Amino acid sequence: MKILEMNHIKKSFGDKVVLKDINVSVSEGEVVSILGPSGSGKSTLLRCATFLEHIDSGEILYSGKSVVTTDGGKAVYPARSELHQAQSNFGLVFQNFNLFPHFSVMKNIVDAPIVIQKRDKEEVYQEARELLRKVGLEDKENAYPCELSGGQQQRVAIARALAMNPKMLYFDEPTSALDPEITAEILRVLKSLAAEKMTMAIVTHEIDFARAVSDRVIFMDEGLVVEEGTPEDVIDNPRNDRTREFLQKLHV
Amino acid sequence: MKFLKKKLLIVAVFILIAAGINGNICEAKGRTFVVGFDAEFPPYGYLDENGEYVGFDLSLAEEVCKRRGWEFVKRPIAWDSKDSELETGAISCIWNGFTMNGRETEYTWSTPYVDNSQVVVVRTDSGIESLSDLAGKILVVQSDSAALAALEGDDATDENKALAKSLKNLQQVADYNSAFMNLESGMVDAIAMDIGVASYQLESRNGEFKLLDQHISSEQYGIGFKLGDTELRDQVQVTLFEMLSDGTFAKIAKEWGLTDSVCLSTEDTQYIDGGAVPVTDADIANVQSESVSDGTPKAVKLDFVGVMKQLISGLGSTFLIFVLTLLFSMPLGLLLAAVRMSKLKVLQWIAKIYISIMRGTPLMLQLLVVFFSPYYLFNVQTSYSYRFYAVIIGFSLNYAAYFAEIYRSGIQSIPIGQWEAARVMGYSRKTTFFRIIFPQMVKRIMPPVTNEVITLVKDTSLAFALAYTEMFTLAKQIAASQASLFPLFVAGLFYYIFNFIVAFIMDNIEKKLDYYR
Ligand SMILES: Nc1ncnc2c1ncn2[C@@H]1O[C@H](COP(=O)(O)OP(=O)(O)OP(=O)(O)O)[C@@H](O)[C@H]1O
Numbered sequence: 189m190k191i192l193e194m195n196h197i198k199k200s201f202g203d204k205v206v207l208k209d210i211n212v213s214v215s216e217g218e219v220v221s222i223l224g225p226s227g228s229g230k231s232t233l234l235r236c237a238t239f240l241e242h243i244d245s246g247e248i249l250y251s252g253k254s255v256v257t258t259d260g261g262k263a264v265y266p267a268r269s270e271l272h273q274a275q276s277n278f279g280l281v282f283q284n285f286n287l288f289p290h291f292s293v294m295k296n297i298v299d300a301p302i303v304i305q306k307r308d309k310e311e312v313y314q315e316a317r318e319l320l321r322k323v324g325l326e327d328k329e330n331a332y333p334c335e336l337s338g339g340q341q342q343r344v345a346i347a348r349a350l351a352m353n354p355k356m357l358y359f360d361e362p363t364s365a366l367d368p369e370i371t372a373e374i375l376r377v378l379k380s381l382a383a384e385k386m387t388m389a390i391v392t393h394e395i396d397f398a399r400a401v402s403d404r405v406i407f408m409d410e411g412l413v414v415e416e417g418t419p420e421d422v423i424d425n426p427r428n429d430r431t432r433e434f435l436q437k438l439h440v
Numbered sequence: 441m442k443f444l445k446k447k448l449l450i451v452a453v454f455i456l457i458a459a460g461i462n463g464n465i466c467e468a469k470g471r472t473f474v475v476g477f478d479a480e481f482p483p484y485g486y487l488d489e490n491g492e493y494v495g496f497d498l499s500l501a502e503e504v505c506k507r508r509g510w511e512f513v514k515r516p517i518a519w520d521s522k523d524s525e526l527e528t529g530a531i532s533c534i535w536n537g538f539t540m541n542g543r544e545t546e547y548t549w550s551t552p553y554v555d556n557s558q559v560v561v562v563r564t565d566s567g568i569e570s571l572s573d574l575a576g577k578i579l580v581v582q583s584d585s586a587a588l589a590a591l592e593g594d595d596a597t598d599e600n601k602a603l604a605k606s607l608k609n610l611q612q613v614a615d616y617n618s619a620f621m622n623l624e625s626g627m628v629d630a631i632a633m634d635i636g637v638a639s640y641q642l643e644s645r646n647g648e649f650k651l652l653d654q655h656i657s658s659e660q661y662g663i664g665f666k667l668g669d670t671e672l673r674d675q676v677q678v679t680l681f682e683m684l685s686d687g688t689f690a691k692i693a694k695e696w697g698l699t700d701s702v703c704l705s706t707e708d709t710q711y712i713d714g715g716a717v718p719v720t721d722a723d724i725a726n727v728q729s730e731s732v733s734d735g736t737p738k739a740v741k742l743d744f745v746g747v748m749k750q751l752i753s754g755l756g757s758t759f760l761i762f763v764l765t766l767l768f769s770m771p772l773g774l775l776l777a778a779v780r781m782s783k784l785k786v787l788q789w790i791a792k793i794y795i796s797i798m799r800g801t802p803l804m805l806q807l808l809v810v811f812f813s814p815y816y817l818f819n820v821q822t823s824y825s826y827r828f829y830a831v832i833i834g835f836s837l838n839y840a841a842y843f844a845e846i847y848r849s850g851i852q853s854i855p856i857g858q859w860e861a862a863r864v865m866g867y868s869r870k871t872t873f874f875r876i877i878f879p880q881m882v883k884r885i886m887p888p889v890t891n892e893v894i895t896l897v898k899d900t901s902l903a904f905a906l907a908y909t910e911m912f913t914l915a916k917q918i919a920a921s922q923a924s925l926f927p928l929f930v931a932g933l934f935y936y937i938f939n940f941i942v943a944f945i946m947d948n949i950e951k952k953l954d955y956y957r
Pocket residue numbers: 201204206224225226227228229230231232233
C-alpha cells in the first residue's frame with residue numbers, strides 16, 4: 189500500500205521553476221533515498237510533501253486518500269482540519285534539528301502527543317522513555333537541547349518525530365550539519381529504523397549509507413527525477429549521464 | 441503564572457473602580473466649588489510642611505465655601521493648562537494670585553482684592569540697583585505670567601518694552617523655584633515676579649537677594665471665572681464683601697502677611713466688564729463663622745525625614761502609574777505587534793502609523809490630548825478621577841507602541857524552523873505562538889524590556905502635565921514652598937532606589953530564564 193503519492197508536481201519560486209512535473213511515491217515499509225546535486229529541488233520536494241510549501245499544480249495523496257488536487261491548472265488545498273488529518277501520516281526531521289530550546293529533551297518529545305494528539309500522559313511518557321533508549325539517550329531526558337551535542341540533538345529530533353507514531357518519516361539531510369564522526373551515530377539509528385521496517389524518505393549525500401539501507405533510490409536534477417530504481421541500478425550502474433557525473437564527483 | 445496574571449488584573453480593575461468611586465462621591469454632594477491653583481505659588485497657594493495645600497487664596501476660598509455651604513475642593517493644576525481646565529469645567533475658578541491686567545476680557549472677573557506689583561529680584565551682591573542696570577543682563581520670568589505680559593505683552597508700556605529690548609535675554613521658566621535656582625547659581629541676573637511671592641521667597645532665603653525699588657508695573661489680583669459665568673462670580677463676590685465687612689477678610693490677610701497688599705473694597709461698584717457689583721445676596725443664610733483657618737504664613741524648614749514623609753504619599757501614586765501602565769501596555773503591545781505583523785496590508789499600515797505617532801511625539805503632549813480630547817472633541821465633561829485615568833491611558837497607549845516594536849523584533853528573531861517544526865507536528869498557529877514562540881521571545885526581549893521599564897519609572901514624573909500629584913510633582917511643590925532644591929534630590933534618590941529594585945528584579949527574571957540558550 190502506498191503511503192505517499194505525488195503526481196505531476198509543479199512548483200516555482202517567482203520565475204524560477206524548481207519542480208517540473210515530478211512523480212514520486214513511497215510504499216509502506218519502503219526506504220527511499222533521494223539524491224541529486226545542490227539546487228536540484230530535493231528539499232523543495234520534501235517541503236511540498238509535508239505542506240510547508242504549497243505546490244502550484246499536481247496531486248498529493250496520503251494513504252490512498254487525495255489531499256491536494258488540481259482544478260483548472262491550480263492546486264486546491266483542503267480545509268485545515270483535513271490537512272491536519274493528512275499531516276498525522278508523517279514526521280519530518282530537519283537538517284538543523286529545530287528542537288524547542290526552552291523545552292527539556294523529554295518535553296520536546298511528549299509535548300505534541302499530549303497537547304496536540306491528546307493522548308494519555310502516562311502512556312506517552314513511557315513510550316518517550318523507550319524511544320530515548322532506542323536512540324541511546326536514556327540518561328538525557330532532563331537535559332536541555334543546548335546541553336547536547338549536534339548528534340545527540342538530532343537523535344532527540346528523531347525520537348520526537350517517532351513519538352507522534354507517524355506512518356512514515358521524512359529526513360532532509362539529517363547528517364550534513366554534523367561532523368563526520370558523529371554522522372555515523374545518526375546513520376546507525378536510521379539503519380535500525382530501516383531494520384524495523386519504518387517507512388522513510390531520506391534526502392542524503394551519504395552514498396554508501398543510501399546503498400546500504402535503501403530499497404529504492406531517486407536521482408533528481410534541475411527539478412526532474414532523472415533516474416529511479418534499486419541502489420544497485422542507480423548508484424552502481426547509472427544509465428543517465430548526469431547521475432554518472434554526480435556520482436563521479438562524489439567519489440573523487 | 442496564569443493565576444497570578446488574573447489576580448493582578450483583578451486588583452488593577454479594583455484600584456481603577458476605587459479611584460473612580462472616590463472621585464464620584466466628591467462630586468455627588470451639593471455644589472462643589474473647585475478652586476484651581478498653581479501649587480508652587482506661595483503664599484497664595486502651595487504645599488505646606490504637613491503636606492497640605494494652604495495659602496491666602498485657599499483660606500479665602502475655604503471661608504467663602506463655608507459660608508455658602510459649598511463643598512470646597514482644592515485642585516492644583518498645571519499653570520499652562522489653566523484655560524483648558526476652566527473651559528472643560530474641571531475647575532470652577534482660578535483663584536491664585538491671578539493677575540487681571542492684560543487678561544481683562546479673557547475671564548469673568550471678581551473685583552480686585554490684592555494690589556500687586558511686578559518687581560525685580562536680584563542678588564544682593566550683583567551691583568544692579570535700578571531697572572536701567574538690567575541692560576545686557578539676563579532676566580527670567582515664569583512662562584505665561586503677569587511679569588511676562590508686563591514686559592512683552594500687547595499692552596506692555598513703552599518703557600517696559602524698551603527694558604525688555606535692552607536685556608541680553610528674557611528667559612522663561614515653569615516655576616519660581618527654578619527661577620531662584622537659576623539666580624542663585626548666577627545663570628541669570630534677575631527675576632521679574634509678583635511682589636507677594638517675591639517677599640515670601642526673600643524671607644525664606646536670608647539676605648541673599650533683594651528687590652529693586654523701581655517696579656515694572658502695578659497690578660491687581662482677581663478671581664477668574666469662566667467667561668460668562670457671572671452667577672457664580674456674583675455669589676463669591678457677595679460673600680467676600682461680607683467677610684470684608686465683618687473683618688474676616690482683614691484677619692485672613694494678616695495671617696498671611698498680606699495686610700499691605702489687599703485692596704478689596706465695597707467702593708468698587710463696577711466689575712471691569714462693566715457689570716454692577718451686587719452688595720448683598722438675599723438667598724444665603726447669614727452664617728457667621730467665628731474661626732478662620734489657621735494657615736501658617738512662613739515656611740517651616742523640613743529635614744530629610746520630613747521631606748521623605750511627604751514624598752512617600754506621592755511614591756504611592758508613582759508606583760500605581762508604573763504598575764498599571766505595565767499591566768495594560770504589555771498585553772496591548774502584543775496585540776499591536778500582532779496587528780503590525782498581520783497579513784492584511786491595511787492593518788499593517790494602521791499599526792505602523794500608530795506606532796510612528798506614539799514614538800514620534802512627546803509623551804507629555806499625548807497625555808494632554810488624552811486628558812482634554814473628551815471635552816474638545818466630544819464636548820463630554822470629565823470627572824476629576826478622569827485625570828488619573830487619562831494618565832494611565834496616555835502612558836499605556838504610548839508604552840504599548842514601544843513594547844509592540846520590541847515584541848516584533850523578538851518574534852522575528854526566532855528562527856522560522858521553530859514555526860515549521862511545530863506546524864509539521866500539527867500545532868496550530870495560535871498554539872505554536874503561545875507554547876513555542878512566545879516563551880522564547882520573552883527571553884530574547886528581556887534586555888530592551890528592562891530598559892523600557894526603567895525609563896517608565898522616570899517617565900511617571902510626566903504626569904505633572906495633568907497636575908496628577910505623583911512623587912515628582914509633589915517634590916516640585918515642596919521645593920517651591922521650602923525654597924530649596926533639597927526635596928528634588930530626595931525625589932531623585934527615591935527614583936534611584938525604585939529603579940535599583942526594578943533592575944534587580946529584571947536581572948533575576950533574566951537569570952531564571954537562563955536555563956536554556
Ligand atoms: N523559498 C524560496 N524562494 C525562492 N527560491 C527558493 C526557495 N527555496 C528554494 N529555492 C530555490 O529552489 C531551488 C531548489 O532548492 P532546494 O533547496 O530544493 O534544493 P536542494 O536540492 O535541496 O539543494 P541542497 O542539496 O543544496 O539542499 C534552488 O535554486 C533554490 O535557490
